[in-house]
Amino acid sequence: MRYITTFILVLFLSACQTDNDDQITNTKDYDKYLTSNPPKTSSKYFELWNSKIKPDSSQLMSFGIVGGEYNRYFQNSGDIKYLKKAEKALKKAADIANVGRAGMYRALARNYISQHRFKEARQWADSSRAIGSGLDQTQGLMFDVHMELGNYDTAEKYLDSLKNMEDFGYLIRVAKWNDHNGDLDTTIRFMEKAKEQAENSKNTELMLWSYTNLADYYGHAGRIKDSYNHYLMALRIDSENAYAKKGIAWIVFSHEKKPEEAMRILDSVTNYYKSPTYFLLKSEIAEYMGDDMKGVANLDKYFELVQDSAYGDMYNAYNISLYLNETEQFDKAFELAETEVANRPTPESYSFLAYSYLKMGDAQQALDIVEEHIEGKTYEPAVLLRTAEIYKATGSSDKVKELKDELLGAVYELGPATEKEIAQL
Template identity: 45%
Template sequence: MKKSLIIIIVMVICTACSEKEQAVVSPSDYTKFSQEKITLLEKSNLDRELDFWNKKIKNDSVQLSALASAANVYNQLFKETNNIGYLKNAERCLEKAYDVAAVKKESFAIALAQNYITQHRFKDAKKVLLPYEAMTSVSALQYVLFDINMELGNYSKAEVNLNNFRNLSDFNYLIRVAKYSDYKGDLSSTIRYMEKALKKAKSANNRSLLLWAYTNLGDYYGHDGRIEESYDCYTKALAIAPDNMYAKKAIAWILYSHEKKPAEALTMLENATKGRRAPDHFLLMSEIAKAVQNNEKSIAYLEAYQQLTSNSEYGVMYDHHNALALIDNYNNPIKGKELAKKEVANRPTPASYALLAYATLKNGDKEKALELANEFVMNKTYEPAAQLIIAQIYKANNLDEKASQLKKELIGAAFELGPSYEKEILKL
């Protein structure tokens, strides 16, 4: 009896310690983050600046500085509000500027390509930079070519671009070599490079670079299971920009996936999303609302997502999300597969092929799904979402041993995948 009592006491102590270690976000923190609203002053200032440049464009339709400046303000407004109209207006300004520019056209081509990248129009971005590919001495051009090639799955070409501007003291090089290391599955190198990039941003005291470094390093720490360090990065980002939606969304994910507090996560997202039109935020809120068994809210947020993405100006930006929603939320794998094929054509990466393999599996063709997974996904990406799809395909094809091997890895990636996928992992 005494021995049993000791065991029970030890178990209680261990459980208490575990819960204490698990808690990363304090209630006072997430209450504060939830209450902060969009800063309308910043948007008002941007509106005034935009009006100033637009008047100059009207007075002289070929004034390049005004077109470029207006595009820059539109891009900032898009970041503030997630309103796709601003991004499309930036595109129109940049296309006009590129068309009329007589000298240094490559600088306008680079800006236009970056706009296309944001819209997931990667092939259009590649096309606009084709005339300038040989300009290896222009670092900014090589940066963007690297970004495009990574998004198109041209990893060998991306490595060439990377080598063309190798410079360990350059922030832009460091964040890209970090991304390439992550693609290779070398997370320790990824983090090391991003930590160096953060140091560069600190020494430059550059607000936008600091935000980029903190939020991306926070992501990588999260991938590595270093949740406290991840959270610290996001809070530092919010200290710089109290309304940074990316950091708030990441903290909400910690609450939801790590601390298993979906109600608090949902409250934070609901408050942070007010005034914004980012479809993926509504998709996440739908998932979390389902976790707290509020089906009415879950459906409402899913419908809000659908309504936003039905705007033709979004183009192909949400094809990947739409395909998954069709398969998982609307039980329409046939249409989901059509979108998955479109996504592969637009963005032929292992992640896109994993989506197609998943859609193929859900359409009942497990053998074809296995063929796609083996040829285009396996050993070509280390993303947990893709690994889960491969494991599900293995399981469906009675390759239980292979599925079990992936299951061990996926259990360690439960934070990244989220609570809604934990049951799927356990089924393997």
């Protein structure tokens, strides 16, 4: 009897140890950040410069500053109207600029990148390059644009032209390049160097950007504790930062399997932050919880928001995924996938097109697209999962097994609902 009792005690202690290993977060760390306030979408600084703009105004500096402030308000609120207002102000500045025109073109290109208007962004980047001033900034922008467009060879050439291990802009781009190539360890090393640069400069915007991006990379690498700590570091700088709160909610949901707590965190964010993706995530969590009513309510909220024409093509990828996996509107998915391939012919865009063909019953066409546009060109888990399903449907069992092993290591990134899907490959 004593041995049985000892055996039970060992099992209990082992279970407790496992729970402790899974437990990363502590509500005491982040509860103080969950009392959300309405985002600040004005300031004396903004009002001063905005007041200088008249219907026939030609004050370049006013338009540039106001455009930058609108972009900041978009980041703070998730409200698309501020990104569109920023575009309008920057477009006016670009039209009237005699000096500093290259900088205005770059700012407008970045605005278009945010709107997923990548081809237009490239045009403005090309115009900036033609002027010639601020060459390093323009070269960095060209790298960003070509990465979004899937022109990876061209992007690499621009990256090589920037090489400077002391430059924050170079470090974050070479990190992105290594992530694209599937070398996560090198990605993290470069991002850690970028973080050091940001901290040494005491530039809070760069620090905030470094912390949240490094937190993402740590999560992909399975370094969940490091990821959590960096999201907290971001919140210490900006207590209202929605992205950092979303990151913590994902850890709580995907790693700790506590969907109710993750939902509580996100509910505090969506009181004021209106980015559609947050409601999509809430719908996913509610579905995992078995709360169909809450899942549908958040999905409805997502669709309500993205119907705003101001979003343009920004949420095509999310909509395609929903049409393929939730509503089974395969024709709509196929049409949008073709649009995405035209806008940005990346492996991700092609994976949606291939998956649409699979869902419509044309597995061979799906496989042809995979072999031509996806194989060996990306390490994104979501793309690889769609690819694995296409391999399975076409009898490529060896390729399925190879991807399955990789995908099992990416369940945290893909979300707990995918674990069963991967196991059935």
